[in-house]
Structure formats: structure tokens, C-alpha cells
Amino acid sequence: MVSKTVQVINPMGMHMRPAQLFIKTITPFACDVTILANGQEINAKSIMNLMAACIKQGTEIEIQCNGADEEAALKAAVELVESGLGE
């Protein structure tokens, strides 16, 4: 398993549009993707869980990837969050 902690920088946090983009980006990877934030463990391939976690701007999140293509998945996910989730 690989993991990295990043900060959510886009102003509105993980609302509908950024969550859509996040899911679209990581769905092609076969590995499991989990986000640890606000004391919760979130299945990052579920848009419902992702939105329900209410991740706001400034929140530190830990992205964990576990599976065959974990390195590539983590890289893509971290880059996306650091670039402001398309906002």
C-alpha cells in the first residue's frame, strides 16, 4: 500500500463537480482507493461517500492506494487534488 497526505485547496471543497472529476480520474485504476479525512475512512470510488464526508477547503486528507497499479493511481489522485480539483 502507498499513501500521501495532501491539502484540499479549491475554494468549495469536495462538492459535486470536484467529486465527479475525482471519481472519473481514479475509476480506471484497479486498486482500492481510500481517503482518510475528518476522522473518517472513505471509499474514494463512491461519489456518495466522498460528498457525504463534507471535505472543505483547507482539509488535510490522506489518500491510500492498495493494489497492482497503486503507484500510478496515487500519483494521479495527488496531482488532481493539488491542482485544485479542476476549479
Added chain:
Amino acid sequence: MILHGIGASAGIGIGHAVCLREQNLDYTGVVFSGKEEEKKRLQTAVDTFCFRTQAMADDLQQRIGEKESEILTGQIMMLNDPFMISQMQEAIDGGSVAEAAVDHVCTLYADMFAGMEDELMRQRSADVQDIRTRMLGILLGEEAVDLSTLPAGSVLIAHDLTPSMTVGLKREKIAAILTETGGKTSHSAILARALEVPAVLSIPDVLSAIADGAVVIADGSAGEIIVDPDFCTINAYEEKRKAFLEERAQLSLYRDRKTADADGNPYALYANIGTPAEAEAAQAAGAEGIGLFRTEFLFMDRSTMPSEEEQTAAYLEVSEQMAGKEVIIRTLDIGGDKAVPYLQMGAEDNPFLGYRAIRYCLDHSEIFQIQLRALLRAGAKYRNIKIMLPLITSVEEVRAAKALLAACKKQLADEGIAFDDGMQVGVMIETPAAVMIADWLAREVDFFSIGTNDLTQYVMAVDRGNARVEKLYTAFHPAVLRSIRSVIQAAKRAGIPVGMCGEAAADPGLIPLLLSFGLDEFSVSASSVLQTRKLIAGWHAADAAAVTEKAMNLSTAEETERYLQAVHQKEEQH
């Protein structure tokens, strides 16, 4: 029968009622046909839902825009969520029919979103409800009314218009839209205005009050509905409808014209906005810039201060929308009638004369500097943002604000963050004190904007919210008109531009005066832009000067208003 609601899209619609009642989604009669079969039914319904929703999203994106269609693509993603689907399958494993599984799981998620603190997340509850209703409709074979086959002259009546319902709407068939919920900024309202269909929203129990097929007149300007009108009423409204459409067609001729009087002297015509989203409407209405962007929306209806990043994003959004055109942004104008709980400003006996706007901001430089930094940063890209300070009464206030701005520039430069170094600073002239020292203020700033709403209130010493004295509140009073004239003269002498961003700027009676006083820029609501451009185009400078001379020699507000309105009516008849 007459019903009232919120007029959300102007115009008159006359036609026959088409009531969109809730479908019958009762599934208690559905018999369980085995786990495998129910799961297959569920999967088929999910596929149908996704196929149809994608088609709707494509259609909507083509006809209206990307943002509208994202609501629908989001719904596809939500339904395809591995958790949601597996919870539905688990319910089926537990003996539920597919309908019950959908109902149960969707309601669970809708309740969860509805209970969340974040407003954006609460809106997702409506999406899950929409998914539930349409999935049950597909499973039960209870399809919604097909809005693409409505007969011409339909007055559409619904509890609410959901994104999926509005997709097939053909505007030439719809006479008007009536709903039981929603306000001026709801999805239904935005859609109705985009389609230029009259709409009256938030009419209590309208679905049960009006029978299918009844004749209905909807007045989207007044927010009024007349059900089963008599023949004379129909004729009268038919005339009104024609007049409205004629005027709209006539005004649309002015959309792409430059603003100038009848002699070709140019003027700037801007729009007032309160949220970034309104910039698009202002642009569409033909505004040549933003003359007043109120920033209070960023601070209200929330529990914490907006961050520098959030503010920068909002200002940049407007700057980008208006790229190449000026955007005048007013710094925080809270206090008075606009309270913000988390700023803990405390109740005051006299809020309009109290601790508000620039007075509060200069005392709380930590809050003010965040806004100034955000403005400076947002201006870096398009260099079209100007800062406007509200409620100025003294030169010291302007100097203090400019000192803070200079400090912010230095911080940003030290931090290596891009910003607009040449950003202009102006003041709002809205107090008698500012009027009296306009010549001195003009030496300190790059522009003036006259805020006639507050100026009238302070010059006349009248609370416009108090019904017993409100008749004293009029911009036609010679004291107000003289104030406006003297501010414009002071700006001219100092060589700085002067605008007006109060309701007076769009008042047909006052336009000849403002033209001949030498006002440079008129800033009005987006819906008044074309009307104002047309009015300005109707005046020759010499005629306006003659009217102004006469008006300024009348000693009472009543005479002045009567005279100027008579002049306007005569102009109209030309």
C-alpha cells in the same frame, strides 16, 4: 379567481392549464419474483436511467450550457455509485422487490444529504429524490408526462420543475410556467428566463387550485395568476401581451448598440450585480461593464468568514466573465440593515448612522485586508477590477483605506504573488458629508460613484423602511438633485469620471438631468440596461439642457417629479 406568487420571469402568458401531478409510484402490489430476477430488473432500470439521462444531458448542454448538464451527469454518477448499487442489491437479497430497494436506499441518502450543514450538499438531496422518482417510474412503467409533446399554448403547472423535466420543453409551446415552490434564483426561474417564458413561482397549492384545461392568464411581471378569466379580461391581457412582446423586440434592437445620446455623445452603461452568477445576465443584457458588484453575498448566510482564496475566486469569476470591460467592486458594506452574525457587530439604536461599512472595515483591518488582498490578486489577470469604498464621510477614511491597500500590495510583492499594481480606487458618494467635500475627495481618488439610494435617505433624513415617512423619500427633491449636480461638477473640475449606481440612474424622468449634469456612467440592474440605453438615445443634448434648466428652477419635489414625468410621457409618444 386571482392567485399570487413570485414573478420570476417577465411577460404575459395566456393558455390552458397542463397540471403535472405526482405520478402514482405505489409499488405495494408488486410481487417478489426471486432475487436474480429482481436484480436483473434493477440493472435494466439503471441502464435505462443512465441512457436517458445521458441523452438529456447532451441535449441540455447543446441548448443551454455545460453547467446545467453537469447536474444530470452527476445524477448518473450517483446512481452508479458502487455503494448505492450494492446496498440496493443487499435489500433485494433480503427479500425486497427492486422498487422497494430503490425507494429505501434513495430515501436513506436523500435524508443524509438533507441533514448536512453545507448548503451545496443539501441541494444534492433534491438530486437523489429526482433519481428515486424517475427510477420508480421506469420500474413501474409509470412514465412522466412527455413535455416534448405538449400542445401549443400550454400553461405548465407543477410542484417544482426538476432538471430532468425541463429537458424536453419546447418554448414555442409553453405559454407560462407556474410552480408551488422556488424563488427568483431557483432552477425553474433561471430556466424560464433563459427560455423567455413568463413564470410565476411559489404560488401556494396551485396544483389543487387549477383544473386541467382551465384557461389561465399568468402575469410574470406582477406575479399574478387569473384563473377562468372573463372575455374582457382575456382581451385586455392579450393587448398587454402584445405590448410586452413589441417592447421586448424593440428593446432587443438596442442590445448590440453603443450607448449614446441622440447627438452621438457617448456614455457608459453598466450593470449592478450581487453575485458572480449575475455577471452573465448583465453581459447578456448588453451591459458595458459592472458599475457595482456588491460583495456582501460572500459574507452572509454562513457561519465563518470567507477565506482570501474563496474571495479571490469569486472576484476573478466576474473579472473573467467581463474581460475587457470594467468591474467596479464595492468593499464590504455590512451593518445597517445587513447583519452578519459571526462578525458580532452587536445591535445598535441607529444602525444606519452607526458602525457599518468602511467604519467597521477600518477598525477591523484584519478582515478588510483579506478582502483587499483578494481584490488585488483577482485583478492580476485581466486588470479590469476597480475598488470602491462605501459610506465615505471624510478624507481620512480614504487615506486610511489607501494605506491598507498599499500595505497589502507590499505583502503580496514580498510573497511573490501576482496582483494588479495599478488598481484604481474610487469612493461611493452617498452621504451629505461626502457631497460637501467632494472637491477634496476627488483629489484622493480615481473615480466617484453616486449611490442615490443611501444618499436620498441621508439627505432627506428619512428611513425608507418606515411607512409613515416613506413619502419623503424621493430623488426628485431639489436637495437631492442639487447634491447630485454638485458632486458631478466637482468630479468634472478634478478631471475624474463619475458614475451613478442607485435606482435613480434608471429613472426615465431623471435621465435628461443626469445627461446634462455630465454623468459619465449609468449603472442599473441588468433588467433595466436596454430600457436605459433606449432612453438615453432619445435625448438631444440641447433638449436635455432645457429640461434640466426648467426642472432645477422648481422648488418642490412634487412639482419637479410631475414636470419630469410629463416630459418623459411626451417623449414616449414621439
